[in-house]
Amino acid sequence: MSLKMSRRGFLKASAVASASTLLLGSASAAAFAEDEGAANTSADDVQKIPSACRQCYGRCALFGHVKDGRLVKIEGNPDLFSEGTLCSRAFAIPQEIYNPLRVRYPQKRVGEKGSGQWKRITWEEAYEEAAEQFTRIGEEHGWHTIAHQYGTGRDMLQFQAINKLWLELGSTATFGVGNLCWVGSYFTSQRLYGDETQYTGWDGNNTDCILIWCRQERSRGYYDWLTVKRAQERGAKVICVDPRFTCTASKADLWLPIRPGSDMALVLAFINEIIHSDKCAEDFARFYTNAPFFIDEENTGYQLRQSMLEEGGSDELYPAWDEVHDQLIYWSGDWQNKQELGGPKAFQWLDAEGNIVADAKPALSGSREINGKTYRTSWDILVEHVTPWTIERAAEFCELPEDKIREAIQIYIDASPAACFCRGQKVEFSINTSGISQAFTIMMALAGNFDTKGGQNIGREPATGYDSFMFDVVPNQQGRMGKRRLETAKNIKKLSVCQNTGYQQILVADDATGELQETTQNSGGQVIYGQQGGFGAATTKAMAQGDPFQIYGYWQQTSEPILSIEGGHEIVEGFKNLDFFVNVDIYMTPSGELADIILPAAHPNEVDRVEWAHSGHGYPTSHTYLIRQPFHAPLGEAKDDMDICFEFAKYMDVDMFWKDKYEFFDYMVKGPETLPAELSCASFEDFRERISVTGVQMSDVRGAPKYETGFMRKTSDFRPGFNTMFRGNKMGSVYRFPGTTLPDGTQIPAHPQSDNGKMEMWSEDLLLYGNGPLPLYIEPPITPLARPDLLDEYPYTLITGGRSHAFFHTEYRNSPWMREVHMFPTVDINPATAAEHGIDQDDWVWIETYVDRIRQRANLTEAIKPGMIHVEHDWWFPEREATDDLHGAFDSNCNVLFENNGPYDPAVGTDNYGGLCKIYKAEEGAPDNICMNEEDLRIFLPLSAETIASDGQDDGVSQVTVREGVQS
Amino acid sequence: MTRNIISVDLDSCIGCHSCAVVCKQENGVGLGTYYNKVLTVGPSGTFPDLEMYYLPVACQHCDNPECVSVCPTGASYKREDGVVLVDHSKCIGCQYCVMACPYGVRTYDESRDKGVIEKCTMCAHLIDKGEKPACVKHCPGQARLFGDLDDPESPPSKMRATKKVHKLTDVGNHPGVEYGLDKFTWKGGE
Amino acid sequence: MEVQWPLLVFSVLLGITSGSFIFLAIGELTGKFKEVRFTGALIALVCLAIGGCVSVLHMGHPERALHLLGNLGSGLSKELFAVAVMGIVAIVYLVLARKDYPGASKVFGVIGGVVGIVLSPIAGASYLIAARPAWDSIALPLMYLGAGLALGFTLMAALVLLKGKASEEGGFALKLALAGVVIMAVTTVAYVIWIAIAPYQAPSRSIERLLSGDLALMFWAGVVVVGIVVPVALTVLACVKATRGEGGSGIANPKSLSTYLFVSFACTAVGAVAIRMIMYAVGTSVEQLIYK
DSSP, X not given: OOOOOOOHHHHHXXXXXXXXXXXXXXXXXXXXXXXXXXXXXXXXXXXXXXXXXXXXXXXXXXXXXXXXXXXXXXXXXXXXXXXXXXXXXXXXXXXXXXXXXXXXXXXXXXXXXXXXXXXEOOHHHHHHHHHHHHHHHHHHHOGGGEEEEEOSSSOHHHHHHHHHHHHHTTOOOBOOSGGGTTHHHHHHHHHHHSXXXXXXXXXXXXXXXXXXXXXXXXXXXXXXXXXXXXXXXXXXXXXXXXXXOOHHHHXXXXXXXXXXXXXXXXXXXXXXXXXXXXXXXXXXXXXXXXXXXXXXXXXXXXXXXXXXXXXXXXXXXXXXXXXXXXXXXXXXXXXXXXXXXXXXXXXXEEOTTSOBOTTOOBOSSOOEEETTEEEEEHHHHXXXXXXXXXHHHHHHHHTOOHHHHHHHHHHHHHHTTXXXXXXXXXXXXXXXXXXXXXXXXXXXXXXXXXXXXXXXXXXXXXXXXXXXXXXXXXXXXXXXXXXXXXXXXXXXXHHOGGGGOOEEEEEEEOTTTOOEEEEEEEOOXXXXXXXXXXXXXXXXXXXXXXXXXXXXXXXXXXXXXXXXXXXXXXXXXXXXXXXXXXXXXXXXXXXXXXXXXXXXXXXXXXXXXXEOOOSSOOTTGGGEEEEEOOSSSOSTTOBOHHHHHXXXXXXXXXXXXXXXXXXXXXXXXXXXXXXXXXXXXXXHHXXXXXXXXXXXXXXXXXXXXHHHHXXXXXXXXXXXXXXXXXXXXXXXXXXXXXXXXXXXXXXXXXXXXXXXXXXXXXXXXXXXXXXXXSOOOEEOSSSTTTXXXXXXXXXXXXXXXXXXXXXXXXXXXXXXXXXXXXXXXXXXXXXXXXXXXXXXXXXXXXXXOSSOEXXXXXXXXXXXXXXXXXXXXXOOOTTSOTTTHHHHOSSSOGGGGSOSSOOOOTTTOOOOOOEEEEEEXXXXXXXXXXXXXXXXXXXXXXXXXXXXXXXXXXXXXXXXXXXXXXXX | XXXXXXXXXXXXXXXXXXXXXXXXXXXXXXXXXXXXXXXXXXXEEETTEEEEEEEEEEOOOOSXXXXXXXXXXXXXXXXXXXXXXXXXXXXXXXOHHHHHOTTOOOEEXXXXXXXXXXXXXXXXXXXXXXXXXXXXXXXXTOOXXXXXXXXXXXXXXXXXXXXXXXXXXXXXXXXXXXXXXXXXXXXXOO | OOOOHHHHHHHHHHHHHHHHHHHHHHHHHHTOOHHHHHHHXXXXXXXXXXXXXXXXXXXXXXXXXXXXXXXXXXXXXXXXXXXXXXXXXXXXXXXXHHXXXXXXXXXXHHHHHHHHHHHHHHHHHTTOOTTSTTTOSTHHHHHHHHHHHHHHHHHHHHHHHHTTOOSHHHHHHHXXXXXXXXXXXXXXXXXXXXXXXXXXXXXXXXXXXXXXXXXXXXXXXXXXXXIIIHHXXXXXXXXXXXXXXXXXXXXXXXXXXXXXXXHHHHHHHHHHHHHXXXXXXXXXXXXXXXXX
């Protein structure tokens, strides 16, 4: 396919001309407005631009048909992983770009916060005022009193730019967002073995079993379903674990309707059965994990080091017992040769004299007495931990029939090492998200599915070898980290909003008895994305209550925390406290209405990016970069989010290292010197011509798992084993644990180095974050088991994790087509439960917890168990005005049903998003002023080019509404 | 003879509504009008013993279309290749075809070409160019299968040969669309 | 489906035309009702014309009516054809009735009666659609015919009585009117029975909707009481009075009898509207998949 596409120059040149020529030139103005079909675009005057979809995580390949500078049609690109398929959201792109609620010019608030009164200003005025205000706040109160925030909204490269800008400025607090999804698993598997395979990396193409844990086929990246169904057609078995009878459950061969929040019991049963089966990957455990290491249980709690056994011993030597020579041997983790145990000795078993024991066979099991003390191996501790977690116990915890659990585990074990696992985010919404991710990792590893055909690809292998993280890694490697950032990092304990989240009460199941016991958990400080202080509740408390310090400034880009996290009302309070708040977004949003300045962001299909699929997805999807390039210049004066960061960095004297985004894109698509020429692009422009690049799986190339061939090592030493250098902090700048005192007075000493090339199953790193070294069964805080006292008033289990095929989190509520297929926030309720309350299909009902209540519309369905309620998340009503309850941010927003006072996941700060509720008919019916039918949705139809060109938004964005008596 | 049809493999359909929305784009269908809609059948049974499938419905391009026989002007007609169409230049908007259709897939659309009948065209403008209908081309489950039922190699014929196929209730109109469903019990009339 | 008002009004007016002409034809054959020929035919023609105009409101593009020749086999084309013939016959008859050409008048009167007999059933036959089980029976066009007979006969009989012809002609007219309402009652009941026994039963088209559901008020009050019981009762009463005279005096006042029949006509019309509204309400297709 030869496509001569718009180049960088196009954007630069047309940015000036955009409003006038590009838009006015269009005769058929109302693309996708009602009176016009897109069908009749003849080939001659239509440009067909290959690009990628950013409407969810899937990043399907598509073409935009552009006529007279206006996008008139979206079409699937059959040449890439999405095979030409597109879900409905892709076709909403034009409706999003030309939406009446789009912000096209910088705006400054002129009324009270939330009054919806705005005046257009210039970019320069906006940047200057922002620079002045942020500098004043930074200098008066400290730079840590400015929070910043990015949503899951746009893309990872944009996230890098925002992150870098604000870390360099010394900001620490964010609302997190990532800790509601993916980060828990990413963080955890990074710490266990330096990479991840939870959402991604499952080899559905060659598998005999796909274990799908709380993931819906039709939530994002729909092309995964093609992989799943083809696997089924080949005879592979699909197991679905989900409390609800979802689409995935209906397609699966076996469905386990698990009790919400009890997942850990089931994973522990999986691990238990795997460990006691002949499929258990004992050799992997013996030679590639820390299973044979002894644990210093009595004193430090850490993995035993030689230094703990003898004066002057090395803390890079990890003792184990050699079954071959019946002697104590030591694993050398000194790959950096800091203690002269490196070089040829690194990642070898050494005897007491320091000689390499080439044929050593470290014992997995067996306690040993050394210097008068008895030590157990981490394997024995793991086995002891999981052994009581029988199928019978799991059945009890998960409210599942034993035979179904047995069948599921048997299918998985039988298919291993060609069994794969993928999960959704629903398991993530818990205070044990890092623990459950650890358990999943152990399950996959011990079933022998690491880097096997049909198992899990355990290493992220970007198409060119360089992924988005290099944006920050490269300057840091070159010592270009700014002074303020370094200072902040050093003093993070004082500067983090998480500093007061130390201890919390949780309910942990005792291994031996299975009884829930109240336990005090030590929080590890929630280190996320290189900064401490990244989670919603902590930042909310800082803004709203000044705890632990007041936040005065805030930069938010493509995010909506009022909707996406718990405690929305308190977040509004916090936003009202702020001295200065800049919001960068495409639309007017609830939180945007509380900002001082709004900067108009370009739509994702108005900018250049290197793009890749963000979740799910086996090969080749997982190994493909594809172009996302503009269909036309951004409307009005909107700018690419990345460009905004680069431009504002100049006003703030921040060294972004990269001259602009293109310099980084060039670097990224070129890849390292070692990259085969056919995978390397000379430049981003070369990549644009190529449309996509698909890399290779090293396990295929080498015919062996990457941990055997050294490809898990990011140090380029190609030693067999894992890469653990990123432990402690992903970016390489490691904050080691300084030591602490437990509530019972136990002193935990400072943590020694542990980058030893072994995968951790019993995890020293997670121990440091407060989880404990092994995955524990933690009962969520608001369940019938945890809070029987609430049951009289709130008898029903409430869950919120389901995803809609029409929306992507808070997005597309302003798309007429998406709302047409899914008009209302919908609560799922079993007909039997509904009947008890006189609730009929399509009734509006109140869902009430001890915190708050919301309204959604009832869907009576057997897909949900009697006594269980599922509500949809992230609902707001853009058709309502700013003064009308912040665009209806609270009527149906499920996250206000939960409190934000913890407990949280100790490692990543995830809050609890499920609970107990009651439900009753809303006599008042639907919320006021919302679209009730297709006719109402006409207010959201795309604006014509003429309308767009004629409206300079001098007094803000014209609100469209269906409120009676208001002309929209 | 040619009998073009869009059959649907319900075992592959994930009820994502892509077909319904891409159709709006391709055919400029107005809000409130649908050539194509996806219904959820079930879940039936009692939790947790359930069955559920999605049923995308559009014009069935019947072999003996009542909508054609009742049309007083010949605006509704069946092409040689099996596609049932409405010639908007002849349609007087009497709506008898709406009444005659057993499936409620035709509508009187006042929003666009005022006063005529709208329904699925099998994307005749695309298939005449040798392309697939838009909904077939983009279906994320590749559940929608376009082709000639008289050609044993066409995707609909192949599905018929490998799956249990069902049709919507036939009152003499002989619906053309075949629904493949192996996993669950067909809940419609035959 | 929703009530199609233009079509409903059209079919009721068409019934009047149809019944009126049958009445006049009987008059021609029996040499009666001379006084009402012109008025009756005029009313019939006006009803036909108004009905025709109203039915056009139902169409999106009446200006494309030329295309109506596109499919002569369709019910609507037949209906249109019948209406056109009726219209021509009515106009000719009207002219003939104005002048006095007894032979020609008789011929066209009878032709008018024959067209009248087929007119209503042809209109009703358009609804014989397999997709809508509650319509798909000969009972429906017969019901249309029955209503037409009752409407036309009561109206014409009322006119006859209004002209003061209480005795012989009036008595005959009353008997015809009685026959009309009885046939109407029988065909209406027959159609309701069809609803109860139609194939592809579904809640949306069940007899329960009429007997005890959301349509019960319309059915019991509109169809049964106002549409059947009252017209039949009034017409019987009128017949009795015509035979026995007021208060058994043997002399009936034709004008007061005509009032009975006008009321009977009006009630029949209300009943005809009501049963048609019910007919649309239960006229759901076998599978309402996209549009309800």
